[in-house]
Amino acid sequence: MKKLKTHTLVGGVLIGVLLVLALVAALWTPYNPLGIDLRGKLQPPSAAHWLGTDEFGRDVASRAMRAASTSCLIALLTVALATAVGLVVGVLAGFVRGWTDRVLMAFNDTLLAFPGLLLALGVMVIVGANQWGIVLALSMAYAPSVVRVVRGTVLSLREREYVEASRMIGNGEIYTMWRHILPNCVAPVAVLATSMFGWVLLSESALSFLGLGVPPPAPTWGNMLSSARPYMASAVWLCLVPGLCIALTLLGINLLGESLRDRLDPRTEKS
Amino acid sequence: MNLPTPPSLPPAARTAAALALGLGLAASAAFAQAPAGQTMRIQINSDIRSTDPGGNRDDNTDNVLIHVVEGLVALREDTSVGPMLASKVDTSADGLTYTFTLRDGVKFQNGAVLTADDVVWSWQRYLKPTSGWRCLPEFDGKGMTKVLAVEAPTPKTVVFKIERPSALFLTMMARPDCGGAAILHRSSLGADGQWKEPVGTGPYKIKEWKRGQYIELTRFDGYTSRPEARDGLTGGKKAEIENLRFVVIPDSAAAKAALYSGGIDAFISPSPADVVEMRGRSDVRVDTTPVMTMVALLLQTTDPLLKDVRIRRALALSLDTPEIAKSVTEGLSAVNNSVVPSSSPFYSPVQAGGYKRDIAGAKKLLAEAGYRGQPIKLVANKRYEALYSAAVLVQAMASEAGINIELEVLDWATQLDRYTKGQYQSMAFIYSARIDPSLNYEMVSGDKATQPRKVWDNAAAQTRLTESMVSRDKARRQVLFDELHKQMLQDVPMVVLFNASDATAMRKSVTGFKGWAPAKPRFWNVRLDARG
Amino acid sequence: MLAYLLRRIAMTVPTLLLVSIAVFTLMRLIPGDPVQLMLGEGADPAQLELARQQMGLDQPLVTQYVVWLRHALTGDLGVSTTNGLAVLPLIWERFHVSAVIVLTAVALASLIAVPAGLVAAWRKDRPTDLAIIGAATLMLSVPSFWLGLLLLMFFGQYLHWLPVVGYVPMSEDFSQGLMYVILPIVTLVLVETGVLTRMSRASTIEVLRLEYVTHARAKGVPESQVLRRHVLPNAFNPTLTMIGLILGHLLSGIAVLETVFTLPGLGRLMIDSIFARDYPVLQGCLLFTACIYVVINLIVDMCYPLFDPRVSVQ
Secondary structure (H helix, E strand, O other): OHHHHHHHHHHHHHHHHHHHHHHHHOOOOOOOOOOOOOOHOOOOOOOOOOOEEEEOOEEEEEEEEHHHHHHHHHHHHHHHHHHHHHHHHHHHHHHOOHOOOHHHHHHHHHHHHHHHHHHHHHHHHHHHHOOOHHHHHHHHHHHHHHHHHHHHHHHHHOOOOOHHHHHHHHOOOOHHHHHHHHHHHHHHHHHHHHHHHHHHHHHHHHHHOOOOOOOOOOOOHHHHHHHHHHHHHHHHHHHHHHHHHHHHHHHHHHHHHHHHHEEEOOOOOOO | OOOOOOOOOOOHHHHHHHHHHHHHHHHHHHHHHOOOEEEEEEEEEOOOOOOOOOOOOOOHHHHHOOOOOOEEEEEEOOOEEEEEEEEEEEEEOOOOOEEEEOOOOEOOOOOOOOOOOHHHHHHHHHHHHOHHHHHHHHEEEEOOOEEEEEEEEEEEEEEEEOOOOOOOOOHHOOOOOHEEEEEEEEHHEEEOOOOOOOOOOOOEEEEEEOOOOOEEEEEEEOOOOOOOOOOOOOOOOOOOOEEEEEEEEHHHHHHHHHHHOOOOEEEEEEOHHHHHHOOOOEEEEEEEEEEEEEEEEEOOOOOOOOOHHHHHHHHHOOOOOHHHHOOOOOOOOOEOOOOOOOOOOOOOOOOOOOOOOOOOHHHHHHHHHHHOOEEEEEEEEOOHHHHHHHHHHHHHHOOOOOEEEEEEOOHHHHHHHHHHHHOOOEEEEEEEOOOOOOHHHHEEEEEOOOOOOEEOOOOHOOOHHHHHHOOOOOHHHHHHHHHHHHHHHHHHOOEEEEEEEEEEEEEEEEEOOOOOOOOOOOOOOOOOOOOO | HHHHHHHHHHHHHHHHHHHHHHHHHHHHHHHOOOHHHOOOOOOHHHHHHHHHHOOOOOOHHHHHHHHHHHHHHOOOOOOOOOOOEEEHHHHHHHHHHHHHHHHHHHHHHHHHHHHHHHHHOOOOOOOHHHHHHHHHHHHHOHHHHHHHHHHHHHHHHHOOOOOOOOOOOOOOOOHHHHHHHHHHHHHHHHHHHHHHHHHHHHHHHHHOOOOOHHHHHHOOOOOHHHHHHHHHHHHHHHHHHHHHHHHHHHHOOOOHHHHHHOOOOHHHHHHHHHHHHHHHHHHHHHHHHHHHHHHHHHHHHHHOOOOOOOOOOO
């Protein structure tokens, strides 16, 4: 399909560049992202600083790269944690049913209804104002969605014949869950996970923008954008760079996610 | 409004022209114009808390209410205390009796004349244990002294009898954050004894309070002014502008834009970066004054690592405090390593002495103390930009001496909590203004066991501090403050960085405004010239 | 019908209770003392105690919760600790601001997205489809707060067409009020249209494959009728669900946009109350938001039969 190829190509390139930059930035950046140079502050893009400097004289390009590392790491960890927890809880709830299901779903719905901001603040205050706090808070915010999807899949799966058969020949519940249910959850969860990567990235940026995310001076695209607000008129590049990074990353994820969905979702027409 | 139309136009065209002109004017009025009838629009960054002076209040509340109410004494321009509603104040030799003689013919905003009975009534209300008056602890025996009696022997004299003599009795009375111990008429309370609205003696009275949006004051025509020139919160006051509207605009970027577009006439406390930007414009003017708020780096002397004074000294020596002050405030404030504010009358050459950057010296001290690069956590927040910027600079500068500082950026509520409990290694903190050096030292020194928020726990310092609060001899107090400063430089429980500079940005049409050290902007004796 | 409504509402009560308890506890576990914040760093400990007593904060947690719950059930959500205003009227007023923007934006976005998705699905894989789907993907990749900032910079600061300042309610002054909400609405429309278009297209594609559509075509029913009578009603359902989800999510999640455009809305109220540790306001906001969520879901469920007669209210 022509559409599919373009999507995959563009998406792949964008995400590929992002991952490369993120990996590189973890080890090396042109300048120290935290390096202050008060005399060189608020410089527009130039040969020395390709994307200019910020209000402390720090190199914007280096900060954007480091932010890529941080954001990617947070998003990956969050998606991993949320998916893992969501799978376990969802399978349990859907398969075992009864009171286990009711209790688990009650907690699940409570978490869903909880405002993300409060959760983030609460978790970060308890765990500490750092990346792990954000990962934990965002996982708690997104795991319920995974639970929902998994539980729904499990509910429809458990009525299938091979599950019945597994039980009849005397396999334990856990074995059945592991061998027959879990593998079939992978597809819908994979699709959800790709979307979630984008949501988490966006949430983390939004939280940083509001002052609740990874605390400064460590750069994230969200807090770079937030710090840029007073300089809207005088230093436009400070507003453009982080936003563009977020937008391009999300674009890449969305495009890739779509092609993944087209491949994995059995309901999509393949023509 | 009379719209000029050329007489040769046919009637229909005339109406059309009038309409077009009217619409055009209305459109431009949408953002830019001030309503007719001299109203000055002043930005405040949050709504006032209440209209009860010295009750539920914050800085914005104080700033509005100083225009409405007045007390027996008030702060002069040089932050000393002078008579306001009193014409003179006599103190007994033992310092236990204060006699206030009231001025003649002072009127309340409801027309009633001020008598000694009103003073007694106001003070009895403040001194009630459940009054919630901010300065109550100073006057009820728990703090500075105890007011034993407030009497009115004649309709024009009020006598205060206190338990212990104090250098700060009148100062406390004049504190703007306690409403200046405003004298109110009893009709400020409703029939049920609940607060209604302030009926005071000030040049403005409250016209309308639209919660969350603005509070508007209007001129009190019966105001009896003191004869002299403007002098702090006392002196002559003339309400040149008819209405003062304090508009709530929390976001400083929005307030700045409103100032530029003419939506407001004054913007209180723009950031240093904004001030630099505004200085380059021709339509606004910025007035800057050094004020008495203090930005400092607090060090927890009970911390296992920082209890070694050599490490604290090394940290102080690693910093280029003049550079920090200059950079954070965009050159508006100079460095000040003393707890005594630079705008205080007690700021002597001794007070001006401080730390000089010495990386080599710092490294030597660190080696002596056996510092091996253990991380030191520095707490800051983003709500006060100055604190955050200062913290970032401290971290960078200290690293040059090999001190490993880790920033911990918290939200303000959490930081305040940690400050109160003393749970930090180091912290960038901002203290609000105190109008007397004793009060400045008092806010940082004390017994950590009972008051964990205190930074400096030193017996010798405490003795000197207590003496400075009792002795009314100016020269003696200066000696005590100088000794305290020298001792603090040795002890290094904290590194004072600078006193903030307060800026007020106004449109060019505002004239006569002058900022001053306590940072309480006054809008009497200020004129709003007609717009071009 | 009434029984159904009551039953639905009753089912959400346990969740609401759990959420309110969780929030209550969490807020008080987080360090930060509202009284200390109110009175400032120079306040006397005795005065702090007095203020705490007056606000009922010295009582044990359970007592505080029960007191709050009792009042809440009678409609009294207490007063804000920052400005003493009654909580419920405050929330309601702020809600108006958010609601105007969100409802207008979602309505506009739906009006654009649903037909666009329909057309895209109808012309699947042809240039029209690619253009629409490309635009939609682009739109939903741009973070709303960045887009808002850019629009503000361009139309507000650079062109001076629109104000950069706060807010005037349209009930007070319609034309001026309109100026303040145009940019936030446009921002939201741009972002949400992307999401809704994709959803609409996907579900339309689903339906187009179904048998009764091919059956109708085979019978010779004209295309427009096929679209209108058979495709649209069925395709719309998932989109309707999505609209409901978005509405519910936005009404509280609009905080970022309110920050960028300095609008006094519900999202900002919640954030400010968290930072100020204003417990009554925060709890009131949460209760209110949860109720809104319930109401919206209910309305969406009611709407299904309108579009698809096969779906009965059950």
